[in-house]
Amino acid sequence: MMTSNEAIVPLAEDAFWQSPYPILSRLRDEHRTAVTDAGVKAILRWDDAEEVLKGGDFINEGLEFIEARGFSPGDPLYEWRRHSIGALNGAPHDRIRSLVSRALTHRSVDALRPSIRAHTRALISACAEAGRMDARADLALRLPFLTITEFLGIDRDEGAEVGKRMSSGAADAFGPNVTPEIRQQANETFAALMAFVSDLVEKRRVKPREDLLSDLIRVEEAGDRLSQEELIVLFTNIFGGAIETTASVLTSGVMLLAQNPEQAERLRRDPDRFKQGAAEETLRLRPGFYAVGKKAARSVEAAGLRFDEGEPLTILVGGPNRDPSRWLKPDAFEIGRDPKVWSLTFSMGAHFCLGQALARCELQEMMGTLVTCCRELELEVDPPRWLARVMVNRVESLPVRFHHCEEALSHG
């Protein structure tokens, strides 16, 4: 129940999505917590967010999270979520997570750096003659697909169809505004994704390769640590989780470099020194999604509020990520900051993002390559228009003009 003294986060208003950060900063400076206009208690400050995520009193929401969005048993997305790592807690979560994190850390993301740079150069060069590109469609959506297929050992033609689906708004089903159309699209996408991965499992079972899926199949075949259903959902978590969020952040990386030419110049002069800082600043300022949701594991007090067992809570990432208690001049894109001071963008604690090293690597290499291949990067529409009330923050398009630098291309 809201009272008139409460700070309200206006999620229903388009203006919030076009420019959320001044609103979140004002709320965070004036209030310790807020309430969304849907009545969910919201965390705004760094210290409170850290305590909630690391403390163990809050856990991930399970099936109730998608029931509240209109999904029911039998829906492909509902059945997928039953085994999804993001919906599990405690021992079942830890068992699956330890299997996959072991398999993931065996594969060095650093080995992918040269090919991420080569893909970035090729994607930009395809637009060079025109001197303009849509940074979302022509670069940011393509690069994560090329990278994740290479990382997972999926042949490009094997995954192309389903990859396209994963980047067309399937994540909206987890957002604050799920319409019947979004539900239908998400169910179709998840049905296609699960069918694709089931086929792939059968192919790799017959003919194993040196890839992550074959490793996971060996674990499944070895005994009772991973069921076939869990294996399929786990692989979709990795493949599906890799595209849309990464594309959103890559788009923002282009946007921030175009909006801050002096920082772009600094990066161009010494990409190896500054590419980490440029990536961390992008992740901090434009986290790619608006919130991390949790629920109280028990009746508990946090951030000065009382929570009943099972009560949801939302951490509005844009609040803690620009908290002046952690960053000086927090709204500035400043690539010289210490890149080891991480933001909340990949969450923390038990569900800390399993793909963060890969996403960071893509962003660093894309930004470092972009500034060496392109001069005078300029947004055609500034600020761009953001889609309202969606889980993964994204612009429909990001048209940019640039001068192409042939020399960097031939040497880079």
Ligand code: HEM
């Ligand atoms: C910039 C891009 C990305 C962002 C912003 C992002 C963000 C997140 C966040 C916030 C969580 C945890 C939410 C929570 O606390 O419950 C998460 C979990 C996860 N992410 Fe990412 N992610 C990104 C890229 C990736 C990539 C590239 C992969 C795969 C290679 C991936 C795979 C996963 C998986 C499997 C989990 C579930 C971990 C668990 O529940 O234990 N993510 N991600």
